[in-house]
Amino acid sequence: MRDVAVISFVQSAVARDAVHNEVEMLVPTLHAAMAESGIPKNEIGFVCSGSLDYLQGGPFAFVSGLDAVGAWPPMRESHVEMDAAWALYEAWVAIQTGEVDSALVYGFGKSSTGDLHEIMTLQYDPYYVAPLWPSMVDVSAMQARAYLDASGRHEDELAEVAARAQRNGRSNPYAVRAGDVNANDVLAQPVTHDPLRDADIAPITDGTAAVVLAAGELARSRCERPAWIRGLDHRIEAHSLGVRDLTTSESTRAAAAAAGVAAGEIDIAELHAQFSHEELMLAEAIGLTANTVINPSGGPLASNPVMSAGLIRIGEVARRIWSGEAGRGVAHATSGPCLQQNLVCVLESDH
Amino acid sequence: MAEPLVEPHVLEYPGGYTRSVGPVIGRFLTGLRDGRIEAVRLADGRVLVPPTEYDPSTSAPVDADGPQWIDVGPRGTVQTFTWVATPRPGKHPLTKPFAFALIRPDGADTALLHVVDCGGPDAIRIGSRVAPRWRAERTGHMTDIEAWVPLGDGEEPEPAALHVPAEDEQPVTGITSTTRLEYNLTAGAATARYLEGLGEGKIIGARAPSSSDVYAASRGTDPITGEATSIEVEVKASGVITTYCVVNIPGLSELAPEIPYVSAQILLDGANNTFFGLIRGLDVDDVHMGMRVKAKWADELKPDHTSILWWEPTGEPDEAYDRYKDYL
Numbered sequence: 124m125r126d127v128a129v130i131s132f133v134q135s136a137v138a139r140d141a142v143h144n145e146v147e148m149l150v151p152t153l154h155a156a157m158a159e160s161g162i163p164k165n166e167i168g169f170v171c172s173g174s175l176d177y178l179q180g181g182p183f184a185f186v187s188g189l190d191a192v193g194a195w196p197p198m199r200e201s202h203v204e205m206d207a208a209w210a211l212y213e214a215w216v217a218i219q220t221g222e223v224d225s226a227l228v229y230g231f232g233k234s235s236t237g238d239l240h241e242i243m244t245l246q247y248d249p250y251y252v253a254p255l256w257p258s259m260v261d262v263s264a265m266q267a268r269a270y271l272d273a274s275g276r277h278e279d280e281l282a283e284v285a286a287r288a289q290r291n292g293r294s295n296p297y298a299v300r301a302g303d304v305n306a307n308d309v310l311a312q313p314v315t316h317d318p319l320r321d322a323d324i325a326p327i328t329d330g331t332a333a334v335v336l337a338a339g340e341l342a343r344s345r346c347e348r349p350a351w352i353r354g355l356d357h358r359i360e361a362h363s364l365g366v367r368d369l370t371t372s373e374s375t376r377a378a379a380a381a382a383g384v385a386a387g388e389i390d391i392a393e394l395h396a397q398f399s400h401e402e403l404m405l406a407e408a409i410g411l412t413a414n415t416v417i418n419p420s421g422g423p424l425a426s427n428p429v430m431s432a433g434l435i436r437i438g439e440v441a442r443r444i445w446s447g448e449a450g451r452g453v454a455h456a457t458s459g460p461c462l463q464q465n466l467v468c469v470l471e472s473d474h
Numbered sequence: 475m476a477e478p479l480v481e482p483h484v485l486e487y488p489g490g491y492t493r494s495v496g497p498v499i500g501r502f503l504t505g506l507r508d509g510r511i512e513a514v515r516l517a518d519g520r521v522l523v524p525p526t527e528y529d530p531s532t533s534a535p536v537d538a539d540g541p542q543w544i545d546v547g548p549r550g551t552v553q554t555f556t557w558v559a560t561p562r563p564g565k566h567p568l569t570k571p572f573a574f575a576l577i578r579p580d581g582a583d584t585a586l587l588h589v590v591d592c593g594g595p596d597a598i599r600i601g602s603r604v605a606p607r608w609r610a611e612r613t614g615h616m617t618d619i620e621a622w623v624p625l626g627d628g629e630e631p632e633p634a635a636l637h638v639p640a641e642d643e644q645p646v647t648g649i650t651s652t653t654r655l656e657y658n659l660t661a662g663a664a665t666a667r668y669l670e671g672l673g674e675g676k677i678i679g680a681r682a683p684s685s686s687d688v689y690a691a692s693r694g695t696d697p698i699t700g701e702a703t704s705i706e707v708e709v710k711a712s713g714v715i716t717t718y719c720v721v722n723i724p725g726l727s728e729l730a731p732e733i734p735y736v737s738a739q740i741l742l743d744g745a746n747n748t749f750f751g752l753i754r755g756l757d758v759d760d761v762h763m764g765m766r767v768k769a770k771w772a773d774e775l776k777p778d779h780t781s782i783l784w785w786e787p788t789g790e791p792d793e794a795y796d797r798y799k800d801y802l
Binding site: 364 | 478480483493495499503522523524526531553554555557558559562565566574575576578585586587588589595615616617649653655656657658659660661662663664665694695696697699700701702
């Protein structure tokens, strides 16, 4: 395996950007990430992005994202119709092949343009499930109930998660929902998607993120304290919700084991939990203990730019390793309904 | 800078998307039409409903025929649920508040997702016993079960009304998926300014910051460098045809003229990219590369593409190939 590090990370997020289209939102993020990496654009070996055409409602909408990169002279490029954390996975594999030594990874999306929770219905089985139009929140609320019932946990524990996300969000300039909130404040809110409240559901967010990866000596020459990717794995479960055990995240457990999470202490974890119960389920599946600080950024419950939010988890861990705040951390990303597919990334500083 | 431009947009496939369901899902949907819930016993003994073409654990194929097909239900047990207080008209199967639930039919080891019509959120819990309320007229679709309803102790499920097949009735082979999504699209700053310009009878482009290239219409970036374009430039509503095609297919859009007509790429005077337009005002056989054309503006200008009706010859001499060879 080649040593590969995150050497640059830039994000943007607002609740709703009514002025700029997706490409215009992306331009400053990409150019800042490239500048921060110190690698000129024409020396970056590979470009890979993650986005979702249905967010704009136009076919091949992702192609226009390249206008923000400037694809001339022709470059090695790829795209995933998934969160950009999976674009990072593809870029990491490309670097492992030895063909390239660096990669630019980016994600972008405006969830305010349409009805995000309804758009996500289109990811379900089109014969048995989508014709009934359960929303993304409806199926997650069903998972929350199944999990609470099976684990013996209670709604006040969901409220603790939701409140901490908002408190941590106060120190995150990209948080769109933050405040001095405690669990009782959350519990005082009405239940909107039984057993979930608004605070348990990630807020609608428009935003972008970009990361630059570099291998070995290139990373060391461009970054004082590179955040090395020491483990990276992703696993998927069955598509049909009625086939899966919704009370646990087996795919996260498998990805965490394969990524080598248990090989050392975990200082921080950034989890792509779009619902309060998901954070509890993910922490259990990864095997986190009270020694790990979970979602110091506030996580997706504070800021959830769809298609970037998973990549942002990796960036949030990486920047805490650069700063020395953490020595070893775990980032997690998810895709599909009810935590169907999960990616786990272990990041470390030099010892 | 133009005012932010946000316009409604609807993503819809008129008449719906026709999906072939294949023999396994087709058999399940045919069963619903008959008023039965069919399931498949997998190699490990588990009973899968709704059935898929593959074993979800091993991905081994599932046959559409054979003794492994069994009827399950109609009674079932709620595995989990959530309450929908505000149904979405035209999408949700019920117009009054209902529960979405995962329901495990008796005899099955997996659950199917459906709706429960139980009156209120307090009338359903994990473990609730339910049974289907069948539609009288069934077509081979998930909504052949209108909803599941609570079933009291010792209560018998309401049987499905007998399905009387038409003489030429065939097994279900497809469904029509209707999808309608509504958006409020943001044009973006550069496109908004360009469209505003059309309403003023101007073509507004943008100059790339680190070169002298001008893009009309700009999407907000220099596509070569990826840099934001912020310097506004008006380009001329005239230029040279770089390449074109003669369209002989009628009715491509409401705005399309009678066939045959010509669609062309036009290198505008003062721009470094080509611009799409229709060519009129001459016989289609006389259109050629290098021809000089100018915009025919509509009498009523609006901030959209209807402001330029078409492009027509200026009568000037043709441009030399060198003028446009880099834009082909």
